[in-house]
Amino acid sequence: MAAGSGPGARELFAEGLLQFLRPAVRQLDRHVHSVRESQVELREHIDSLATELCRINEDQKVALDLDPYVKKLLNARRRVVLVNNILQNAQERLRRLNHSVAKETVRRRAMLEAGGYQGK
Template sequence: MATTSNKDAIAEGLVDLLKPAIKQIDLHVHSIRESQVELREHIDSLATELCRINEHQKVALDLDPYVKKLLNARRRVVLVNNILQNAQERLRRLNHNVAKETARRKTMLEASGVFASRSPSN
């Protein structure tokens, strides 16, 4: 019984250690996704403006290669955003599973009387 109790305490400690890191990573991924959306909007705006300038130029200035580069950059931004979105969803599931496991282990420990001798502030 003591070995199981020690394993549960170690597992709970690991879960408590991982939970803040997971939340921090989730916040960073969310922030990056927001900046990716903003970058994509700026790329779209710039591409539109280049097309407009190209249409109104009296001098034959070929901006198509630059527009294509911008659109390629936009495509990569969207791809990275999708990857980040998938990573964030996995982090959310992991965070949910960590919280669920923490609650389950805490309930098991409380039921076995491990927390009976500890004060509520611990």
């Protein structure tokens, strides 16, 4: 085996890789959470606007056909809900990945420490 390519070097590389990935996964999780909050807020605004358009349509003495606009808003709301579901699934996968990275980091650190103590 070549120098520097033994189990210790691989463990150090894996530990470094895990340390590198953890902040990126956490940052991505925060961004997904922020987007999901924005999606919920957008959905609430769409609901409010659709309700207001229906109310205006009912109150108007002049016949304005706002139904197509209400339907467009409801279609947009449906798409927002779909995107939110996709984001929720992605965030759950990110949480599981973050948990796995943390668990693997603890396991590898314990292995490195055990290996270090055995060599003394």
